């Protein structure tokens with residue numbers, strides 16, 4: 001009895017041992033299989049992202065968006081279409097609140113919208129560098145005619161600059177395709193011709209950047225439209241566009257005798273709580289004061305922002 005009792009005890013121990021062994025083996029198999037699928041999933045995900053990234057790159061290449069100067073911005077371009085769209089929307093929401101508080105006199109902060117007309121130019125590259133180093137976003141009122149060759153560097157295709165501006169997070173805006181004041185006397189001859197030139201430029205910017213513009217600046221300012229001004233404004237509105245003139249400038253649209261003259265014109269024109277500043281990115285004199293102008297505005301409590309459709313400064 002005693003002997004068989006020990007035997008039973010021994011086999012009982014063995015059963016427990018083997019059971020534990022099987023449970024352990026099953027557990028280890030589970031861990032291995034699970035890890036295998038986890039790794040596989042990650043690989044699939046990375047592979048997918050990689051191919052998606054490649055596809056995006058290809059698409060942008062087709063759109064003529066990559067050249068030696070914009071290649072390093074590809075990451076930002078991808079960002080602009082995904083993350084930054086949301087970020088921008090949030091910034092503009094805050095900016096609207098800020099504008100409201102400024103108008104109600106509830107804050108000491110002010111807002112300045114720096115804008116550049118008639119571009120892009122080759123000099124725009126340097127302007128973008130300054131804006132980047134100062135961490136400032138601006139607005140570019142762009143034209144299209146003759147931009148396949150930069151006016152200030154015929155060997156460079158200025159239409160590649162639209163994408164570079166968009167990639168850097170600036171606002172792209174519409175200054176009509178031909179600008180007309182210098183190219184064609186007919187822009188302000190009829191409202192339909194004016195709207196056609198706006199639409200042509202809208203399509204060009206959409207093709208080159210995927211950005212749909214919704215802010216217009218009249219070439220020469222809205223006053224240049226003369227007797228058709230109201231009719232043109234109504235038509236812009238009917239087409240979903242806002243429009244904006246300017247409240248400050250450095251005079252670079254005309255003859256500026258010196259850097260000091262530009263600086264004096266600029267500083268004496270800054271006197272509103274919300275300013276829309278007119279510059280031209282073809283003007284060396286403006287490029288020469290740009291860094292200082294940004295510092296001056298920030299010292300004087302201005303927040304520098306890119307324009308957006310909902311801004312109180314955009315007429316609609």
Ligand SMILES: [Zn+2]
Pocket residue numbers: 117118175179218219220
């Ligand atoms: Zn202009």
